[in-house]
Amino acid sequence: MRRALFIGLAGAGLAAVILLPLGLILKQAVTPEAESFAWPPTWLPHAPTLANLRELFGSVELPDGLRLSLLVATLTVLSTLALTLPAAWLAARAPTVGRPLDALLVIARLFPSIALAVPMAVLFVRIDLYNSPAALGLWIAHTLLAVPFAFFVLRTGFRRIPVELEEAAQLDGATRLGAALRVTLPLAWPSLAAAALLVFLVSWDEFAYALILQVTNRPLPPLLYYFAAFGYPGMASAVAAIMLGPAVVIIILLAPAIRSGGLTGSGR
Amino acid sequence: MAAAQFEHVCKRFGDVVGLDDFCLRIGDGELVSVLGPSGCGKSTLLRLTAGLDRPTSGTIRVGDRRIDDLPPHQRDVAMVFQSYALYPHMSVRDNIEFPLRMRRVPSSARRARTAHIAGALDLIPLLDRRPAALSGGQRQRVALARALVREPALFLLDEPLSNLDARLRLGVRHYIRALQRQLHVTTIYVTHDQGEALTLGDHVVVMRDGRVQQVDTPAAIYERPANAFVAGFIGTPPMNLLSATCAGDALLFGEHRVALAPSHSVRLRAHTGALLVGVRPEAFTNGGVDGLEAVIDPSTSEILGSETLVRGTIGRETVTVRLPGIVRDIPRRLSAPLEALHYFTADEAGARLGDP
Numbered sequence: 093m094r095r096a097l098f099i100g101l102a103g104a105g106l107a108a109v110i111l112l113p114l115g116l117i118l119k120q121a122v123t124p125e126a127e128s129f130a131w132p133p134t135w136l137p138h139a140p141t142l143a144n145l146r147e148l149f150g151s152v153e154l155p156d157g158l159r160l161s162l163l164v165a166t167l168t169v170l171s172t173l174a175l176t177l178p179a180a181w182l183a184a185r186a187p188t189v190g191r192p193l194d195a196l197l198v199i200a201r202l203f204p205s206i207a208l209a210v211p212m213a214v215l216f217v218r219i220d221l222y223n224s225p226a227a228l229g230l231w232i233a234h235t236l237l238a239v240p241f242a243f244f245v246l247r248t249g250f251r252r253i254p255v256e257l258e259e260a261a262q263l264d265g266a267t268r269l270g271a272a273l274r275v276t277l278p279l280a281w282p283s284l285a286a287a288a289l290l291v292f293l294v295s296w297d298e299f300a301y302a303l304i305l306q307v308t309n310r311p312l313p314p315l316l317y318y319f320a321a322f323g324y325p326g327m328a329s330a331v332a333a334i335m336l337g338p339a340v341v342i343i344i345l346l347a348p349a350i351r352s353g354g355l356t357g358s359g360r
Numbered sequence: 361m362a363a364a365q366f367e368h369v370c371k372r373f374g375d376v377v378g379l380d381d382f383c384l385r386i387g388d389g390e391l392v393s394v395l396g397p398s399g400c401g402k403s404t405l406l407r408l409t410a411g412l413d414r415p416t417s418g419t420i421r422v423g424d425r426r427i428d429d430l431p432p433h434q435r436d437v438a439m440v441f442q443s444y445a446l447y448p449h450m451s452v453r454d455n456i457e458f459p460l461r462m463r464r465v466p467s468s469a470r471r472a473r474t475a476h477i478a479g480a481l482d483l484i485p486l487l488d489r490r491p492a493a494l495s496g497g498q499r500q501r502v503a504l505a506r507a508l509v510r511e512p513a514l515f516l517l518d519e520p521l522s523n524l525d526a527r528l529r530l531g532v533r534h535y536i537r538a539l540q541r542q543l544h545v546t547t548i549y550v551t552h553d554q555g556e557a558l559t560l561g562d563h564v565v566v567m568r569d570g571r572v573q574q575v576d577t578p579a580a581i582y583e584r585p586a587n588a589f590v591a592g593f594i595g596t597p598p599m600n601l602l603s604a605t606c607a608g609d610a611l612l613f614g615e616h617r618v619a620l621a622p623s624h625s626v627r628l629r630a631h632t633g634a635l636l637v638g639v640r641p642e643a644f645t646n647g648g649v650d651g652l653e654a655v656i657d658p659s660t661s662e663i664l665g666s667e668t669l670v671r672g673t674i675g676r677e678t679v680t681v682r683l684p685g686i687v688r689d690i691p692r693r694l695s696a697p698l699e700a701l702h703y704f705t706a707d708e709a710g711a712r713l714g715d716p
Contacts, residue, residue: 259412260445262432264506265462270433278449 114336120329121145128325144326148334153315158334161296161311164227165338168234168295169288175235176242176287181272183243184250185258197240205237209304216305223307230311233301238291245290249283250276285346293339362423362513363388364409364546369418369428371404371570378404380570382418386563389544391537393561395554397593401570402550406516409548410439422513422546433462438512442519444503446491452502453478453487459510477509480539497528504536508543515540515547521556533560554594558582566590584702588710591638591702597669599638602677603706606632613637613675618652621698628703628714636710638702641669641682644694651697654679658690 120128121144123137148154183190212233216222221229253276261271277284299313306314312335320328364386371378379401386392394402407413409420411432420428427435438459447455453474460470478484481501491499500520507515520536521529537560540547551557557564558578566573566581566589574586585591591599605612606628610619620628628635639652654672662669668687672679672694681694703713 254443254445256441256443256445257447259410259432260439260441260506261447261458261462262412263410263435263437263439264459265433265510267431267433270462275447275449 117329117332117336120325121333123326123329125324125326144330148327148330153310154331154334157310157312157315157331160227160306160309161313161335162338164231164234164311165292165295167231168238169291171231171235172238172242172291173284173288176239176246177284180243180246181250181276183247185255190247193243197243200236201240204300205233205298206300206304209233209301212301213304222305223309225309227306227309227311230301230305233305234295234298237298237301238294241294242287242291245287246280246283249280249286252283253279289342289346292342296335296338362546363390364514364548365419365421367419367421369405369408369420370416371401371408371413372416377570379408379415382572384565384572384575386546386548389546390562391540391547391549391560392563392565393549393551393557394565394567395551395557395593396567396573397552399569400567402552402567403518404570405567406439406518406548406550409514410437410516411435436513437516438507438510438514439516440500440503440507440518440520442522444491444499444523446499446502446506448491451488451490452483452494455491455502456483456487456505456509459506463510465510473509477505480542481505496524497532500524500532504539508539508545511543512545515545517547517549519551520549521551521553536560554596558594566593568593584712585638586712588636588638588704591704591710595640597641597680597682599640599702600677600679601704602637602639602674602679604635604637604677606635608632611637613677616675624698624701624714631703631705631713634706635713636704636706638704639679639696639700641680642684643696643700644679644681644683645696646691646694651695652701653693653695654681656681656690656692656694658692661687661690663687 119135119137122140122142123134124139124141124143127134127138179193183193212229213222216224216229221232223229257275257279258268258271261275262268266274297313299317302311303314303317310318312331316328316331316335319325319331364384366382366384369382370380382401382405384392394405396402404413408415408428411427411430415428418428419426422436427437447458450458456474456478457470460473465473474487475484478487481504483498483501483505486494486498486502491502494502500523503520517536521532524532533556536549549556549560558581561578563575564578564581565575568589574581574590576584576586581590581594585594585599588601592601602613609622610617612618637652644654652674654674656670656672658670660671663686665686667685668683668690670681670683670687670690672681683690683694704710705713
């Protein structure tokens, strides 16, 4: 009884910690800009309004920013998976390849992106990728950022799939690659989904590269920053509320795949 | 269906020798069991034959084709893995059809062959299930069906019974043998269980530390072990191996002296000095024969129903004795006839001595 109460309280506390910021974002998004600066601050808007959202959608920046963020995140998912899928499979199956690759990718994560963004911007100015309308430079930067995350998720996923399944497929007449494609890849679907989700969110939320590499064609995070920095907390919160959308949708879509136990039945 | 031939096959992993100068001929349709303790090289042998590893040197032929430099999918060798390795995302039917799909067998022929092998292995009612919904024994039959459906030239089994519970094991053993005979498929059966190896194999290969110790029929492995290792490995309980000295016309077990018949002393004449004397636990009788006599300690008796085990001494050496049936009144002295003795050199090789 007491234990149930404790678990209930802990759960409620955890939910509050997670939900409170979400609540604040949504509250701020429907609060008139004037009321935002009222003192003492209000818990609920006195005069809720959709003006912030209306104004946001009326502007050029939001539809362009939304389109750009979606484009960069989607392209980043595709390029990152294309790069890491073969590498992670190889690393899972051949430890001699895997160990140096592990070390390399951990080292790659040691540099803060804000420190890399400036030299990268200089490079992109030279090769004409700086502030590109389709955010090609940002796409490259996000891919580099996301590769280690996807690699470790996928490699762990591949390691969980017994190598005997691939060996059996080779004896059954498949080439080494054919065995990986026909047997391992379908079984790796849950980790593939998890990696895709993670990479999408890495790109979708990324701020430092987006701020520095794109000046006029801005994806959503720097857009939000500009609204906040120039004194429009309501507009900034409206952008934040919009940014929550894809994350929620993706998590709901992919949750069953990530939870599934696709490996039962292969062995004894 | 083909004969298989291994010529001087070696496999080294760095400094570790996995398989050393392995030579073997397997006749068409024959079942050879490979027996040995873990780490003896039997799994290495299977992986080299399957193409999952490449030999360091030597050749492997199946039929008139040299296969040791081919990738696994070109070898026409099928294998049942110890873990079965069924594809969990495919139905039983798709698992069995997989090797046929890979070989681009037309769909009508594919259906017919799958139905045939599934019928032979009682799998028809299970064809639409996933492996996760099957019992251990059923998964094992699916693994057999998947390996046999394409009628491979050579069939490999890696400890296929080790994951089944003891009750099922005996049944599946008979089943595998009957199926192998019926399909007349050349087979290598790897196991650490001598019961399986001796009952299933047309020939048995006993291995240790990557080296072949003996290749023979099951009866010959039991009756004439080639060295002390095989003698001490085969039999339940295994053969007693006693240190002794040969002094011309007698064997000395410490102070204890056993006179040799003239025929024996002639056979052992060249080996005067230290040697190992082997005697099977079941060689001892109460018949008062002239031979190797053991002093029995009746308090050590273990009654197993079909047999009774008891310990005794010969000189300073301890022996295990096996008497048939339940024996309540254990004799104080039991002896084994001299003809039942095996002789091995006392060195590490333990080579068999003194056969006429």
